[in-house]
Amino acid sequence: MAVSVFVAAMLVAGGAAAQSLSPMRAAGDTPSDIKGFRLTIGNPYTTSMIFTVTPMNPEFTEPVGGAVVTAPELRLAPGASRPVIVKFKIDPAFKERTIGVCVQPKDLEGPILPRVCGTYVGRRLSAAAEGILLPSPPMGPGGEDAITTSEGVRCSQSINSSGGYLDFGVAGGDLSNYSVPGSSPGQQSAIGYARIIVPLGPSPKRLDCARLYDLEIARLKAEIEMLKVGLE
Incomplete structure (x- = not known):
């Protein structure tokens, strides 16, 4: 999409200038029907000025x-x-929308005013990326083994494996987000999926609470034996 720039010459103190708009052309994808762009407005004049920022049609x-x-x-x-x-809505019936944005001084008067405009394109993501989203991979079944001694010393370790594992399930989506032959508004879809999760990098050193557990069991057994002797 070509960028149209309208700049009319204007004499001001310090010479001719026009306000700045950056970037003057941009395009991007969005997973929803709203797309936004961050623009920078600049004042090159030698006096403080008020500028208006107006969303326009592409022309x-x-x-x-x-x-x-x-x-x-x-x-x-x-x-x-x-x-x-600048945020604008994309009609669900279309994959993209182009708008213009124009910046011009507010308080200037005359038949010709300086104006700078740019064009911005928002695109809705494809059906595969937008309609059905897989959940984040789990970190494992969860849970931990833990032991707390009578002195208050506590040790816990995860029961998850540090290696790869298989994850499978069902994911759903709304078919009305994109064009599917024969689909009606609000129609739902679901797919089954399976994936293998393989952690990258070296495995961290795992905490082993078994030694503390064995020592605590041995100490408790010794105390029980001493209590038995004392009772006799």
């Missing part, structure tokens, strides 16, 4: 709906810049 001829700016009006000191967020 920059009229404002559009379904788009918002975090700061539609902002005052900038000479040479200062400030980021703003």
Whole structure:
């Protein structure tokens, strides 16, 4: 998509200049129907000025709906810049949407005003990536073995293996998020999946509580024997 830039010459103290907009062209994907871009507005003039930031159609001829700016009006000191967020909605019937964004001074008057515009494209992710999402792989079955001695010393160790393991289950999604022949709005889909999880890197040293357990059992047995002797 070509970038259209409208800059009209204007005499100001210090020479001719026009406000800056960066980047002036951008495109990106989104897993939802909302896409946002971070833009930077700059003031090259020698005086403090108020600028308006307006979402436009791609031809920059009229404002559009379904788009918002975090700061539609902002005052900038000479040479200062400030980021703003532009967000717009993508029609679910289409895979992408292109909007324009124009910046111009608010308080200037005249038949010709300086204006800088850029174009921004938001694309909805593909059906495979958007409609059905696999859950995060589990860290194992969970749980731990633990022992606490009579003196308050506690040792615990996970019962999970540090090697690879198999994960399988069922994942679901909403088919109305994308075009599927014969699907109706709100129709659900589900798939079964299986995957092998293999941890990368060296295995960490595992804590072994067995020695402490054996010592505690031996001490308790000795105390029981002493109690028996004392009873006799």
